[in-house]
Amino acid sequence: MSLRHRPAHEEEDASTLRLGPEFNNAGCLLISEVRYLLEHRPSEKAAPDTTVYKKTLEYVKTFAKFDKPEAAAAIRETLRRESALTQFEIAQIANLCPVTAEEAKSIVPSLVKIDDDRLQPLLDEIQTMRKFQS
């Protein structure tokens, strides 16, 4: 039997996409989607009366980049075209809306795997969608 020591769990680090066993394959939500879900709750259930809920609602109202669920769906559609992007990266790009490929790679370091000339058109498209959402 090998006595080699294994680390108890690998350290989480979003810059290398290590989110831990519970979240490596979990579905990420855009801030805009969270806002929509919280504001359109089923009527039979009252909103949770917790500080966490209230703070979250305030946060997502402040930082949601897209008003309508269709806009968030369109962003996902656009980013899905680049198959190398993970759920986490898609959500980060849509939440932070970087303008240039250089900025995107600086704030989401795992994006280095994608060439600038493939990344930039996606970012441009998102900027256009942001500008023209009504």
Add this chain to the structure above:
Amino acid sequence: MFFIKELSHTILLHPSYFGPRMLNFLESKLYSDVEGTCSGEFGYIIAVVSILDIGKGMVLPGSGQAEFVTRYRAIVFKPFKGQVVDGVVNNVTKIIEKNTRVRLKIVGTRVDATEIFAIGTIKEDHLGVID
């Protein structure tokens, strides 16, 4: 990062609750037990989106209580080291005004029984005050 995640929660029910209103009671018990809680493993549970399975309800020998293993889907939030996030300034030491919006990178997190603390930096390109 916000996630949609499937989670489970065990509810112990006293026999006095057995009866026609039991399902309603279990649902509200699930909401009040999990919503607003925080753990290092799953982060903050913001809101239950749907209940997938309320459980069969196994009566425990000895106490007569029934154990329901519920499964539900929830919106959760967990901050990660290395993640860039936007935030609102809440407390001020110097230079930055309260209520300013900033973009920062999380450099470390610490998990407590009921909260997750994160330390961030704005001292990098593309970070700092946003408008």
